[in-house]
Amino acid sequence: xxxxxxxxxxxxxxxxxxxxxxxxxxxxxxxxxxxxxxxxxxxxxxxxxxxxxxxxxxxxxxxxxxxxxxxxxxxxxxxxxxxxxxxxxxxxxxxxxxxxxxxxxxxxxxxxxxxxxxxxxxxxxxxxxxxxxxxxxxxxxxxxxxxxxxxxxxxxxxxxxxxxxxxxxxxxxxxxxxxxxxxxxxxxxxxxxxxxxxxxxxxxxxxxxxxxxxxxxxxxxxxxxxxxxxxxxxxxxxxxxxxxxxxxxxxxxxxxxxxxxxxxxxxxxxxxxxxxxxxxxxxxxxxxxxxxxxxxxxxxxxxxxxxxxxxxxxxxxxxxxxxxxxxxxxxxxxxxxxxxxxxxxxxxxxxxxxxxxxxxxxxxxxxxxxxxxxxxxxxxxxxxxxxxxxxxxxxxxxxxxxxxxxxxxxxxxxxxxxxxxxxxxxxxxxxxxxxxxxxxxxxxxxxxxxxxxxxxxxxxxxxxxxxxxxxxxxxxxxxxxxxxxx
Amino acid sequence: xxxxxxxxxxxxxxxxxxxxxxxxxxxxxxxxxxxxxxxxxxxxxxxxxxxxxxxxxxxxxxxxxxxxxxxxxxxxxxxxxxxxxxxxxxxxxxxxxxxxxxxxxxxxxxxxxxxxxxxxxxxxxxxxxxxxxxxxxxxxxxxxxxxxxxxxxxxxxxxxxxxxxxxxxxxxxxxxxxxxxxxxxxxxxxxxxxxxxxxxxxxxxxxxxxxxxxxxxxxxxxxxxxxxxxxxxxxxxxxxxxxxxxxxxxxxxxxxxxxxxxxxxxxxxxxxxxxxxxxxxxxxxxxxxxxxxxxxxxxxxxxxxxxxxxxxxxxxxxxxxxxxxxxxxxxxxxxxxxxxxxxx
Numbered sequence: 001x002x003x004x005x006x007x008x009x010x011x012x013x014x015x016x017x018x019x020x021x022x023x024x025x026x027x028x029x030x031x032x033x034x035x036x037x038x039x040x041x042x043x044x045x046x047x048x049x050x051x052x053x054x055x056x057x058x059x060x061x062x063x064x065x066x067x068x069x070x071x072x073x074x075x076x077x078x079x080x081x082x083x084x085x086x087x088x089x090x091x092x093x094x095x096x097x098x099x100x101x102x103x104x105x106x107x108x109x110x111x112x113x114x115x116x117x118x119x120x121x122x123x124x125x126x127x128x129x130x131x132x133x134x135x136x137x138x139x140x141x142x143x144x145x146x147x148x149x150x151x152x153x154x155x156x157x158x159x160x161x162x163x164x165x166x167x168x169x170x171x172x173x174x175x176x177x178x179x180x181x182x183x184x185x186x187x188x189x190x191x192x193x194x195x196x197x198x199x200x201x202x203x204x205x206x207x208x209x210x211x212x213x214x215x216x217x218x219x220x221x222x223x224x225x226x227x228x229x230x231x232x233x234x235x236x237x238x239x240x241x242x243x244x245x246x247x248x249x250x251x252x253x254x255x256x257x258x259x260x261x262x263x264x265x266x267x268x269x270x271x272x273x274x275x276x277x278x279x280x281x282x283x284x285x286x287x288x289x290x291x292x293x294x295x296x297x298x299x300x301x302x303x304x305x306x307x308x309x310x311x312x313x314x315x316x317x318x319x320x321x322x323x324x325x326x327x328x329x330x331x332x333x334x335x336x337x338x339x340x341x342x343x344x345x346x347x348x349x350x351x352x353x354x355x356x357x358x359x360x361x362x363x364x365x366x367x368x369x370x371x372x373x374x375x376x377x378x379x380x381x382x383x384x385x386x387x388x389x390x391x392x393x394x395x396x397x398x399x400x401x402x403x404x405x406x407x408x409x410x411x412x413x414x415x416x417x418x419x420x421x422x423x424x425x426x427x428x429x430x431x432x433x434x435x436x437x438x439x440x441x442x443x444x445x446x447x448x449x450x451x452x453x454x455x456x457x458x459x460x461x462x463x464x465x466x467x468x469x470x471x472x473x474x475x476x477x478x479x480x481x482x483x484x485x486x
Numbered sequence: 487x488x489x490x491x492x493x494x495x496x497x498x499x500x501x502x503x504x505x506x507x508x509x510x511x512x513x514x515x516x517x518x519x520x521x522x523x524x525x526x527x528x529x530x531x532x533x534x535x536x537x538x539x540x541x542x543x544x545x546x547x548x549x550x551x552x553x554x555x556x557x558x559x560x561x562x563x564x565x566x567x568x569x570x571x572x573x574x575x576x577x578x579x580x581x582x583x584x585x586x587x588x589x590x591x592x593x594x595x596x597x598x599x600x601x602x603x604x605x606x607x608x609x610x611x612x613x614x615x616x617x618x619x620x621x622x623x624x625x626x627x628x629x630x631x632x633x634x635x636x637x638x639x640x641x642x643x644x645x646x647x648x649x650x651x652x653x654x655x656x657x658x659x660x661x662x663x664x665x666x667x668x669x670x671x672x673x674x675x676x677x678x679x680x681x682x683x684x685x686x687x688x689x690x691x692x693x694x695x696x697x698x699x700x701x702x703x704x705x706x707x708x709x710x711x712x713x714x715x716x717x718x719x720x721x722x723x724x725x726x727x728x729x730x731x732x733x734x735x736x737x738x739x740x741x742x743x744x745x746x747x748x749x750x751x752x753x754x755x756x757x758x759x760x761x762x763x764x765x766x767x768x769x770x771x772x773x774x775x776x777x778x779x780x781x782x783x784x785x786x787x788x789x790x791x792x793x794x795x796x797x798x799x800x801x802x803x804x805x806x807x808x809x810x811x812x813x814x815x816x817x818x819x820x821x822x823x824x825x826x827x828x829x830x
Contacts, residue, residue: 039535129688129710136689137676177566180676182651184566184602191573194566194603262685316705317681317688324681327704331793338705401534402562442676449674450646450691 117306259307
């Protein structure tokens with residue numbers, strides 16, 4: 001029997017700190033995501049005391065997305081796939097000379113999101129089963145569909161600058177095995193394409209690629225990005241997040257709910273929150289728009305893990321891929337996740353909930369403290385920086401799923417990215433289509449196979465659709481753009 | 487022809503014949519101790535690090551190093567449900583240096599269905615050992631009072647099974663069991679993995695799902711679902727109260743061939759293979775080494791500690807089972823129709 005008070009013992013606090021450090025570093029290194037970090041740590045912790053071992057694992061897992069935002073913002077290489085949602089906005093801020101502010105925004109939003117996820121965890125434990133039974137394939141279908149509709153609001157300049165790349169994204173998302181049938185599509189006899197186009201090579205090619213080309217063209221000695229007054233910027237970044245409580249709450253709820261529903265990846269939480277709440281608005285400055293985007297994406301992906309712990313601990317059903325490894329660790333340490341765990345090891349469950357909250361806060365504070373030091377890297381001369389970043393990008397791409405073929409995909413994505421940048425089409429819209437379209441397709445197919453068309457009349461579907469159509473879809477801008485008014 | 491080339495010819499011919507002779511001799515001559523010494527054996531796993539197949543490979547690797555003197559490297563080549571690794575093995579040279587931990591059931595099914603991406607002939611692999619198979623469990627929602635096809639609802643509506651893609655084990659087992667029982671059934675596909683499929687059952691999107699008994703054990707305490715039957719001829723010590731499918735379906739006609747195919751496919755389980763064309767003496771050395779490892783008490787203790795069930799099957803038994811199941815699949819003209827069309 002583990003008591004929650006074990007949190008205040010030296011080994012557990014030490015494990016928490018070590019886990020946070022490991023998670024931040026693993027997150028910031030492209031190609032090492034939360035799953036890899038957990039898998040690397042797992043063999044070492046099995047000989048430890050269970051409370052210490054589980055604290056170390058959960059602490060590292062809680063902050064990988066916090067660390068992953070750093071490379072997304074500075075180099076346009078997402079440290080982990082969910083960080084891709086904040087990439088375009090965050091990197092744009094960095095190019096405007098606001099790298100420190102953007103990192104501070106991401107770190108603060110991540111920390112607050114994680115803590116809100118903790119409250120959701122505490123509140124939702126007794127409701128785990130009803131929630132699981134209510135949010136099913138039809139509801140996921142509607143949520144993803146509305147996310148796709150929001151593409152209309154993405155491109156700041158014109159309707160088709162968002163719509164065309166979104167359609168291209170949907171097309172690219174349909175390469176490989178169709179989830180619902182297992183039949184491969186558009187694979188051109190190339191076996192690596194069977195599992196579809198990888199998210200990381202696509203993102204690195206689309207976003208980091210054109211950026212590297214730009215850097216490579218700079219004259220030696222020319223500044224990579226302007227950077228000054230880091231400490232001021234960091235304070236400003238923290239205030240930016242605190243000044244947007246409604247946005248933070250909305251994004252955290254999206255993250256937590258996505259976390260509660262097992263099987264949906266972290267990138268969906270971040271992209272949905274970004275699509276729903278993080279889009280540009282008329283009569284708002286570009287910087288404001290970009291900040292909104294970073295806050296929405298980074299809050300939701302950290303809030304997600306609080307939600308994901310609920311089914312993991314209460315039902316023994318992992319809420320995310322990382323949580324599947326947590327379940328493995330629990331079993332190897334002699335616990336059986338499920339209702340029995342809740343009843344017999346209440347202390348452990350409470351301990352884990354607090355570890356989640358504290359490590360999120362600690363992760364944010366560490367990033368805020370060390371951001372200026374990290375940003376010194378950007379002062380590195382271009383001829384040193386470019387090879388380093390290219391190496392990072394290549395490692396990230398190959399490590400993602402152990403395939404060198406993904407370098408070819410990244411190269412193709414780079415060419416595509418250059419074209420999109422040149423003609424001012426939205427790369428974010430392309431990613432949104434790429435990520436959400438398979439969800440619309442798969443969960444639409446499951447809903448139809450399970451219920452026939454009647455799934456559209458389920459009360460929960462109608463309520464969700466009404467709420468989303470009323471509050472999320474940008475009717476004003478859609479109508480204005482269709483009329484062609486500026 | 488230039489004088490130079492003419493002068494070079496006999497030397498080249500001599501070298502060539504020496505090389506040919508050299509390559510012909512050692513295949514028969516190396517002893518168990520020095521065939522692999524100083525070489526590197528790749529143990530290919532068709533799934534990602536951290537999964538079940540990966541765990542077996544990493545358990546076996548150190549002992550295989552000790553017994554062969556080779557360096558053994560576990561290589562994860564995930565993708566396309568293990569097909570990418572199998573295709574790669576089929577292309578690798580038959581030199582005994584590329585081995586694989588293979589999902590034999592999935593490989594036989596993919597080949598039997600003529601899945602597009604298959605570039606291998608599973609019958610040509612050199613089988614080294616069977617590691618064991620897992621029983622299949624039929625899982626329903628906890629509030630289902632009876633087996634899905636016995637419920638009052640089944641009279642008016644087809645039984646809905648949850649599965650991933652049409653060719654994954656959940657879908658194939660559901661199709662074969664439905665065919666065995668003559669059920670009116672429908673397979674709901676699209677779930678990513680057994681966890682999400684189980685969740686589909688919890689949400690009421692499907693009535694039942696067939697998953698491995700190992701995965702089912704993980705849910706044994708989950709209050710939302712229950713294990714309703716095991717696809718096996720005898721009860722499992724892990725689920726003493728759960729009936730076998732034969733007990734549960736007592737009185738029903740189990741459609742002979744189909745239930746045999748279902749149990750036969752499940753029994754193939756996991757196997758270790760060398761690439762096609764590996765010389766007999768190398769195969770023999772590897773078989774001896776792996777036979778020793780998989781029956782060694784210390785190895786079995788480590789496997790048990792890692793929650794991995796090892797049930798050694800001799801290479802000849804495994805090769806025989808692969809050949810006969812593949813033949814049954816090919817002989818059964820309805821197989822493709824039943825698996826890919828009938829229940830969708």
